[in-house]
Amino acid sequence: MSEKIIIAKDLVKTYENGRTRALDGVSLEIVRGEAVAICGPSGSGKSTLLNLIGALDRPDSGELFVAGEDLVRQRGDLADFRARKLGFIFQLHHLIPSLTALENVLIPTLGVNGRDPEATGRATALLERVGLQGKFHRKPPELSGGERQRVAVARALINNPELILADEPTGSLDSKTERQVLELLYELCRERGATLLLVTHDPRVAQSADRVIEILDGRVKALAAA
Ligand SMILES: Nc1ncnc2c1ncn2[C@@H]1O[C@H](COP(=O)(O)OP(=O)(O)OP(=O)(O)O)[C@@H](O)[C@H]1O
Ligand SMILES: [Mg+2]
Numbered sequence: 001m002s003e004k005i006i007i008a009k010d011l012v013k014t015y016e017n018g019r020t021r022a023l024d025g026v027s028l029e030i031v032r033g034e035a036v037a038i039c040g041p042s043g044s045g046k047s048t049l050l051n052l053i054g055a056l057d058r059p060d061s062g063e064l065f066v067a068g069e070d071l072v073r074q075r076g077d078l079a080d081f082r083a084r085k086l087g088f089i090f091q092l093h094h095l096i097p098s099l100t101a102l103e104n105v106l107i108p109t110l111g112v113n114g115r116d117p118e119a120t121g122r123a124t125a126l127l128e129r130v131g132l133q134g135k136f137h138r139k140p141p142e143l144s145g146g147e148r149q150r151v152a153v154a155r156a157l158i159n160n161p162e163l164i165l166a167d168e169p170t171g172s173l174d175s176k177t178e179r180q181v182l183e184l185l186y187e188l189c190r191e192r193g194a195t196l197l198l199v200t201h202d203p204r205v206a207q208s209a210d211r212v213i214e215i216l217d218g219r220v221k222a223l224a225a226a
Helices: 046-053 079-086 101-110 120-128 144-156 175-192 203-207
Strands: 004-015 020-031 035-039 061-066 086-089 164-167 195-199 211-216 219-225
Touching: 004 195, 020 035, 020 046, 020 061, 020 195, 020 219, 035 046, 035 175, 046 061, 046 101, 046 164, 046 195, 079 086, 079 164, 079 203, 086 144, 101 120, 120 144, 120 175, 144 175, 164 175
Parallel strands: 035 195, 035 211, 086 164, 164 195
Antiparallel strands: 004 020, 004 061, 211 219
């Protein structure tokens, strides 16, 4: 298996019948186990890029290989690929408000091979690891913003994904809480050997990555060491 977990070549993605060119020929390679920060101004194409890599959308043209899957030529349903290999954390945590923290963390385990008997053990261990001991049975409205994002981090990791995609996961938090949650995310990915792709607007958060990729007007502007 390739040591590269992501290979993208000349990715182009347009919206509105080509009127908006969100990605204008993006090429990049990510090595397995790397933690990479993606930076760039609003509207530069960061979320578009993450959506393509996460198999949530398809490019107009270009090549894209993620975790051994050819996302351009693969025509089948990619839900199973996403569930087995990827973990997602979004800006708004997308927790289900009527379920407890533990139940939210368990959601991604329900689709994979029916019910996984070890999932509850893994979920409680993860919730403890992210500092939510004693709060497993609270629902999102009964948790702080930072605690909710910690639940979202645990949920993204529950299936031991190879690749974590995080799109400004702490956008709604104050900067101190944000850094705490993101340091935890870096740490957990390193512990597990998971690759992390993190969109962030905070240069200090980007500094903790192994590498920063800057996107400007739908292109990779610079590849610099963090
Ligand atoms: N569904 C869509 N339909 C039309 N245009 C879109 C759509 N999604 C994104 N765009 C446009 O594509 C460009 C890139 O958007 P994208 O969401 O990738 O930017 P971003 O870098 O994630 O910005 P932000 O930092 O504000 O989240 C923007 O010009 C945006 O308006
Ligand atoms: Mg975005």
